[in-house]
Amino acid sequence: MTDYIANDLDRSRLSLPKLVDDDYDTIEAERLAALKAGYEARGLGWDTGQTKWEPGVILEQHDADREQRDRRSINDAVKAWSIDDTWGEFLDVLGAGVFCIRRVIGTDANGNPVMEEDEEYRRRIKLAPATLSQAAPGNYEYFASSVHPEIKHARIxxxxxxxxxxxLLGRYGDGTPSAGAVAAVHNYVYDAANHAKLGTDVPQFTGAGVLTYQIAVHLLLPRGPSKAAAIAEATTRLQAMADRRHLLGASVGRDRIQANALVAGAEAAVILSPAADIKPTLGEVAYCTDIAVTAEVVDV
Incomplete structure (x- = not known):
């Protein structure tokens, strides 16, 4: 059995294919060339193609704009069916293709079901093909992250x-899963009726280890921007970053913190904490317990 590396692949960094060229200048040039060829084929000279108010040019420019919109719609359709770029109902259809449906992870205040977010669902869709073979390590990651709504991530x-x-990473608090959730995953995988385990395998499930850290950043602002607005925006962005990195094995680098703290208008973002990059192991998760952003106005 070999190590499974699908979690380390980021296909969203690969360029997507374009079915058609949607560059406006290219489309316009093609249409004007075709118009000129049509005139010449009928024995008519046409040397006013660069004249601003030439009616034929104006019509072709309008048509080129419409054609560009059509071509962009075609290329957007390609993105909609790329698992790393699609969203919502498009993602649901892709998941159904590998028999992976979006989970209900709870209920809201009105009793309506709360569905898992796209990114979490996307991770499970990528793992779903591994369930075709009990010998594939990704098989266990898929079932471990699918059986109980409290579990949002699992890694070998x-x-x-x-x-x-x-x-196993829990959904609530610092990510420590409840004993009941861990037991539910164990019982499901070991139940022969679910065909989730190779007979000779001995999978063991434990809760994630938690590495806590705090973020403290000091912003240097020029005269003009609102300190309160800059602090609020930086805090919001840092919290969103911390939430995204709350996954097993996901590091939190100081450069990532600085990139999110450096809001528009700020001259610099000085990181006071953490003192070094947070580097959890595959079985650990980085959990941010506090975010403090301060700011001062400096002459530049």
């Missing part, structure tokens, strides 16, 4: 012969 942290160790 080590393989030693038949023993397969998996860490």
């Amino acid at each position: 942290v080590g393989i030693d012969g038949p023993r397969i160790n998996l860490a």
Whole structure:
């Protein structure tokens, strides 16, 4: 059994294919060339193609604009069916193609179901093909992250012969899953009726280890921008970043913190904490317990 690396692949960084060229200048040039060729084929000279108010040019420019919109719609359709770029109902259809449906992870104040977010659902869709073989390590990651709504992420942290160790990340608080959620995953995988485990494998499930950290940033602002607005925006962006990185094995680098803290108009963002990059192991999660942003106005 080999290590499974699908979690480390980021296909969204690959360029998407374009079915058609949607560059306006190219489309306009093609249409004007075709118009000129049509005139010449009928024995008519046409040397006013660069005249601003030439009626034929104006019509072709309007048509080129409409054609560009059509071509962009075609290329957007390509993106909609790329798993790393699609969203919402498009993602639901892709998931259904590998028999992976979006989970209900709770209910809101009115009793309406709360569905898992796109990114979480996307991770499970990528793992779903591994369930076609019980011998695939990704098979265990898929079931571990699908069985109980409290579990939002699962990763294999080590393989030693038949023993397969998996860490489970909880949805609430710092990410420590409840004993009931861990037991539910264990019972499901070991139930022969679910065909989720190879007979000789011994998967073991444990809760994620938690590395806590705090973010403290000091912004240097020129005269003009509102300190309160800059602090609020930086805090919001840093919290969103911390939430996105609340995954097993996801590091939180100081450069990432600085990039999110450096809001529009700020001259600099000085990171006071953490003192070094936060680097959890595959079985650990980085959990931010506090975000403090201060600011001062400086002469530049």
